[in-house]
Amino acid sequence: MGVTMARRHSGLAVLCVLLMAWPVQAKSGEERKPGQVEPSASQAQRSVRQATKGKAPAVQPVVQKAIQPVTQEVTVEQIRRTLLHYVERLFDGKVSEVQVQVLHPQEPVTVPFGSLDARVAARGLDEGLGRRMFQVTLAVDGKPAETLRVMAEVTATAEVVTAARYIKPEETIQAEDLTLAKVQLPGLAHDFITDLDAVVGKRAIKSIRPDAPIKTSALSLPFAVKRGDQVTIEVKHGGLLVQASGTTKMGGQVGQFVTVTNSDSGKEVRGKVMGPGVVRIGF
Numbered sequence: 001m002g003v004t005m006a007r008r009h010s011g012l013a014v015l016c017v018l019l020m021a022w023p024v025q026a027k028s029g030e031e032r033k034p035g036q037v038e039p040s041a042s043q044a045q046r047s048v049r050q051a052t053k054g055k056a057p058a059v060q061p062v063v064q065k066a067i068q069p070v071t072q073e074v075t076v077e078q079i080r081r082t083l084l085h086y087v088e089r090l091f092d093g094k095v096s097e098v099q100v101q102v103l104h105p106q107e108p109v110t111v112p113f114g115s116l117d118a119r120v121a122a123r124g125l126d127e128g129l130g131r132r133m134f135q136v137t138l139a140v141d142g143k144p145a146e147t148l149r150v151m152a153e154v155t156a157t158a159e160v161v162t163a164a165r166y167i168k169p170e171e172t173i174q175a176e177d178l179t180l181a182k183v184q185l186p187g188l189a190h191d192f193i194t195d196l197d198a199v200v201g202k203r204a205i206k207s208i209r210p211d212a213p214i215k216t217s218a219l220s221l222p223f224a225v226k227r228g229d230q231v232t233i234e235v236k237h238g239g240l241l242v243q244a245s246g247t248t249k250m251g252g253q254v255g256q257f258v259t260v261t262n263s264d265s266g267k268e269v270r271g272k273v274m275g276p277g278v279v280r281i282g283f
Helices: 002-020 041-052 076-090
Strands: 071-074 097-104 109-112 116-121 130-140 143-163 178-184 230-237 240-248 257-262 268-275 278-281
Touching: 071 116, 076 097, 076 116, 076 130, 076 143, 109 130, 109 143, 230 257, 230 268
Parallel strands: 230 278
Antiparallel strands: 071 109, 097 143, 116 130, 130 143, 143 178, 230 240, 240 257, 257 268, 268 278
């Protein structure tokens, strides 16, 4: 029996040796076949070359340098703004707002690239409103690059006094008869009134329609006496002063001569208006 047990132990030992000598897996989940050997380094390199054969190499990014432009364009809008700034300075204090429309050129102007400066030459040309010709010099980096002759339409508006209602001739204008409004000016030389105080108390010498700008040529000083007024007729000679009553046949300002009918005699006499309600007859 001892011999039998010894044989069994020796058999188990042989079995364990055989199991330990069995080939291990080449990779996870895959058993290496009997007699198969691991690939050498050269075989692995050939396998990599075969796997990548026919594939395009990786593209490296190309860094391009910025290209400096050679020329630049001056737009019509840039030219218009240059003219506008020039005209605004020229009309400062004379108008409320200026508008400029460029008529020529209508296409951009090409000049060398660089720091651009545009200036309008004051050459004593027509400085008023309407269609005008300007000379614009374009400089790049401080050097003259182009000289343009620019035709433009210049308009302007101003806030002026206008009539709030229909005003009849010979009416004395009051503050409630007036308002302010912006209107387009016919020219820089105009006689539109911009100050309300310059109109209040004045006399209209012609009819003025509603919303019409009031001109200095439409106004005059108010009458000190009006047609049909009851006035005092004075006759002064040396230290003697004689007074009578009368009725004016016409209106007149201070210093003007008017015709008056003497209420006592009915006779008409001419005298000088000395003030409201007073007409003096001289010898």
